[in-house]
Amino acid sequence: MTTHAFDEQREQRVVGIIAELKDKPGALLPILHGIQDSEGYIPESSVAMIAAELNLSRAEVHGVISFYHHFRTTPPGRHVMQVCVAEACQARGSRELESYAQEKLGVGFHQTTSDREITLEKVYCLGNCACGPSVRVDDDIVGRVSNARFDELVEELTTQTVELK
Numbered sequence: 001m002t003t004h005a006f007d008e009q010r011e012q013r014v015v016g017i018i019a020e021l022k023d024k025p026g027a028l029l030p031i032l033h034g035i036q037d038s039e040g041y042i043p044e045s046s047v048a049m050i051a052a053e054l055n056l057s058r059a060e061v062h063g064v065i066s067f068y069h070h071f072r073t074t075p076p077g078r079h080v081m082q083v084c085v086a087e088a089c090q091a092r093g094s095r096e097l098e099s100y101a102q103e104k105l106g107v108g109f110h111q112t113t114s115d116r117e118i119t120l121e122k123v124y125c126l127g128n129c130a131c132g133p134s135v136r137v138d139d140d141i142v143g144r145v146s147n148a149r150f151d152e153l154v155e156e157l158t159t160q161t162v163e164l165k
Contacts, residue, residue: 014043014045017038031050032064036070041074069110072110077112078118078157080138081121082137084122084134086125089134094133094134098122101120102120109121117158128141133145
C-alpha cells in the first residue's frame with residue numbers, strides 16, 4: 001500500500017466521522033475524539049475539514065485541540081504510557097515517577113521515543129487513587145508503580161514477551 005492510498009483512506013475515515021457527528025449538539029469534541037480514536041491522533045489535514053463542516057475557523061479548532069492534553073497532533077508511538085499526576089498519586093510518589101519515566105525514556109511528556117515505541121503522557125486521574133502511583137499502558141491500568149516496576153513495564157513493551165497485569 002502506498003502512502004498516497006493510506007492518506008486517501010484516512011481522509012475517507014475522517015470525512016465519515018465528521019459526517020456522522022456534525023449534527024450533534026457540541027459536535028466538535030465528539031468529532032475530535034472520533035478522529036483520534038480512529039487515527040491515533042488528529043491529522044493536520046482534518047482541521048480544515050472540521051472547520052468547514054462546523055462553520056468554525058481553523059484557529060478555533062486548533063484552540064480546542066491544544067487546550068485538551070488528551071488530543072495529539074502527531075502519531076503516537078506503538079505504545080502509550082500515561083503517568084497519573086493527580087493529587088492522590090502525587091501523595092503516593094508520582095512526582096518522582098514522572099521524573100524517572102522521562103529520564104528512563106529520554107523524552108518529555110507528550111513526546112515519543114526515537115524508536116517510535118513509546119509515547120509518554122501525563123494524565124490527571126486514572127481512577128485508581130488507592131493504588132497510586134498509577135500508570136496506564138495502552139488500555140491497561142497498573143497500580144503501585146515504582147521505578148523498578150516502570151522498568152519492567154518498559155521491558156515488557158519493548159520485548160512483548162510478558163503480558164501486562
